[in-house]
Amino acid sequence: MTKHRxxxxxxFSRRQPRFRERRRPELLPLLAVxxxxxxxxxxxxxxxxxxxxxxxxEVHVLYRHWYERIAGGDLPGDETTWQxxxxxxxxxxxxxAVPGLTYFQAFVALALLADLAVVLALARAGGDGxxxxxxxxxxxxxxxxxxxxxxxxxxxxxxxxxxxxxxxxLGGALAGLGALAKGWPLLTLTGTAPGPGTRRSWWSAVVTxxxxxxxxxxxxxxxxxxxRHQGGRGVQVESVGGTLLSLAHLAGWRGQVVYRYGAYxxxxxxTDAVAAGSLLCTGAAVLWLVVxxxxxxxxxRATPLDAALAAVLLVTVTSRVISPQYLVWLLGLAAVCLTxxxxxxxPVALLLLPAAVLTSFAYPLLYGEVLAVSPLGCLLxxxxxxxxxxxxxxxxxxxxxxxxxxxxxxxxSTAHGAAREAAAAKGAAPVP
Numbered sequence: 001m002t003k004h005r006x007x008x009x010x011x012f013s014r015r016q017p018r019f020r021e022r023r024r025p026e027l028l029p030l031l032a033v034x035x036x037x038x039x040x041x042x043x044x045x046x047x048x049x050x051x052x053x054x055x056x057x058e059v060h061v062l063y064r065h066w067y068e069r070i071a072g073g074d075l076p077g078d079e080t081t082w083q084x085x086x087x088x089x090x091x092x093x094x095x096x097a098v099p100g101l102t103y104f105q106a107f108v109a110l111a112l113l114a115d116l117a118v119v120l121a122l123a124r125a126g127g128d129g130x131x132x133x134x135x136x137x138x139x140x141x142x143x144x145x146x147x148x149x150x151x152x153x154x155x156x157x158x159x160x161x162x163x164x165x166x167x168x169x170l171g172g173a174l175a176g177l178g179a180l181a182k183g184w185p186l187l188t189l190t191g192t193a194p195g196p197g198t199r200r201s202w203w204s205a206v207v208t209x210x211x212x213x214x215x216x217x218x219x220x221x222x223x224x225x226x227x228r229h230q231g232g233r234g235v236q237v238e239s240v241g242g243t244l245l246s247l248a249h250l251a252g253w254r255g256q257v258v259y260r261y262g263a264y265x266x267x268x269x270x271t272d273a274v275a276a277g278s279l280l281c282t283g284a285a286v287l288w289l290v291v292x293x294x295x296x297x298x299x300x301r302a303t304p305l306d307a308a309l310a311a312v313l314l315v316t317v318t319s320r321v322i323s324p325q326y327l328v329w330l331l332g333l334a335a336v337c338l339t340x341x342x343x344x345x346x347p348v349a350l351l352l353l354p355a356a357v358l359t360s361f362a363y364p365l366l367y368g369e370v371l372a373v374s375p376l377g378c379l380l381x382x383x384x385x386x387x388x389x390x391x392x393x394x395x396x397x398x399x400x401x402x403x404x405x406x407x408x409x410x411x412x413s414t415a416h417g418a419a420r421e422a423a424a425a426k427g428a429a430p431v432p
Contacts, residue, residue, distance in 0.1 A: 077222035081262035086216040086223040087180030125339035133335040139356035156185040172201035176208030191307025285314035296403035302340035313392040344398040358384035
């Protein structure tokens with residue numbers, strides 16, 4: 001049975017039926033599992049269990065410090081740890097506006113609200129996405145509650161669901177808001193079908209992002225200083241390039257792990273070459289995505305969702321930095337893919353689950369082993385990053401096979417029809 005495809009001339013600009021093809025999950029059991037699992041994460045966050053209580057220190061110390069500077073009218077652009085677009089200031093200011101709670105309590109409460117919003121949006125969309133997100137996020141333990149990636153991921157999820165529903169302008173605006181806070185949500189527009197829908201979504205994203213950046217530039221000085229700090233970053237221990245250097249360290253390479261730019265990075269011979277190689281790989285990934293867009297006339301309604309996951313996976317595995325919270329992005333995008341019946345990315349979503357488990361062992365459970373570049377730490381990072389690279393390659397292959405033409409492959413429908421005609425001509429039993 002062939003998969004339903006849209007003709008090249010079709011776009012997603014027309015209003016599509018809203019998620020009626022997938023059965024929605026039962027909301028009460030879903031919310032019960034969500035509440036129990038998140039209560040466990042809150043307990044981990046507030047107790048120094050297994051020596052991993054330092055996860056919340058980023059909110060207690062760094063985020064609170066940034067909040068105080070931003071509330072005073074100054075972005076921390078002179079600090080090397082500030083590597084975020086200006087919209088991040090709004091996310092960090094939000095907890096201070098919650099009455100009756102400390103900054104830490106308000107930050108976690110808002111993170112949980114964003115998490116719940118993702119669950120409800122995915123449940124409304126139908127399919128397996130809501131259950132995937134509800135059960136998948138706790139695999140990262142309590143780290144997501146102490147990073148500001150949950151609100152950003154919620155914007156990206158909402159953008160993709162709006163695009164899937166045919167609301168191009170809304171999807172573009174949400175993607176622009178997400179990009180204003182952390183950049184990567186702009187990749188959710190990678191797979192929009194050529195035509196009016198793409199123009200509307202992209203223009204909406206550009207206007208939202210640039211308009212928001214201009215408004216923030218008026219409110220805060222030095223809004224673009226984060227670009228300088230991003231450019232100076234090296235190879236983080238947890239990145240794919242860092243895994244290569246970790247293996248080289250076991251073989252005798254004399255590099256060191258140092259703390260700078262808010263992360264633990266390698267220094268020593270060849271680290272600049274590895275960092276440059278990572279940038280070249282990111283450029284090659286972006287080029288592949290451009291080629292795919294040009295050569296993919298066959299699209300299903302799930303193509304924008306699948307392409308978004310493939311794009312963020314490519315950018316993640318080629319980055320010089322892979323922080324634990326990056327898995328929050330990937331789980332969110334995979335969950336959106338699972339709301340569509342004709343998604344190609346189900347095997348990729350399954351690969352991301354053990355990758356999330358290994359990420360929790362890498363940070364915070366066995367982070368000391370990773371920083372010490374011990375054999376156990378190297379094996380852990382090799383397994384986790386190997387899964388991410390495999391997921392990225394598989395995602396791209398499935399996306400290409402689904403939507404790009406292949407002259408060497410005879411479509412199954414054509415071959416099947418020819419077989420039936422040949423059987424009928426010979427008087428044989430028809431091909432089922």
